Amino acid sequence: xxxxxxxxxxxxxxxxAVSKRMMNYADAPRQDDLDGRGNLSLRALKEFTxxxxxxxxxxxxxxSGLFEIDALAQRFKMYVAQRNPQA
Numbered sequence: 001x002x003x004x005x006x007x008x009x010x011x012x013x014x015x016x017a018v019s020k021r022m023m024n025y026a027d028a029p030r031q032d033d034l035d036g037r038g039n040l041s042l043r044a045l046k047e048f049t050x051x052x053x054x055x056x057x058x059x060x061x062x063x064s065g066l067f068e069i070d071a072l073a074q075r076f077k078m079y080v081a082q083r084n085p086q087a
Contacts, residue, residue: 015055022048 026048028041068075 018051019055022051 026040026045028044029039030041031043
């Protein structure tokens, strides 16, 4: 039994759940007098921002690995050559 697709779907769902939880947490009211100056929690906003950036960089790394950016130009040339054999 292949767990790859199941694991990918499960991890994607987990990421969505964590993202939603962090977005809700970013809108949390201030925790104490040292937690920012407005009505919302500065601590929660910082944690949300860090989690968002970690997810963003994870996705950039993932997509870079899929595309193999260094070899992309060569793959385009091979594709064009296959599509236009007379050129």
